[in-house]
Amino acid sequence: xxxxxxxxxxxxxxxxxxxxxxxxxxxxxxxxxxxxxxxxxxxxxxxxxxxxxxxxxxxxxxxxxxxxxxxxxxxxxxxxxxxx
Numbered sequence: 001x002x003x004x005x006x007x008x009x010x011x012x013x014x015x016x017x018x019x020x021x022x023x024x025x026x027x028x029x030x031x032x033x034x035x036x037x038x039x040x041x042x043x044x045x046x047x048x049x050x051x052x053x054x055x056x057x058x059x060x061x062x063x064x065x066x067x068x069x070x071x072x073x074x075x076x077x078x079x080x081x082x083x084x
Contacts, residue, residue, distance in 0.1 A: 015045065015053040024063070040066060 021041070022032055035041040041062050044052035 014056040015048070016056050016059060018044070018052045018054075021054065021059060025066070 018029060018032055021027075022029055025032075027035070032041065036043060042054065042058045045055045045058065046053055
């Protein structure tokens with residue numbers, strides 16, 4: 001049997017909402033749903049009051065992969081080029 005107090009205080013088991021992920025990555029909720037759909041972000045751990053929640057540790061691992069993959073986070077974002 002696990003100690004509920006220990007599980008509640010474990011920082012890796014804290015839950016975060018999708019809106020917090022959106023703000024952290026600078027994306028929209030639609031972008032987050034697309035990233036979940038194509039596997040760049042994990043599936044939500046569950047839903048509280050109809051809002052998707054993720055385990056903090058799972059999100060941080062996915063975030064690390066996103067930031068080191070070199071893939072642009074915003075596909076339509078324009079990049080500055082040097083003028084000739």
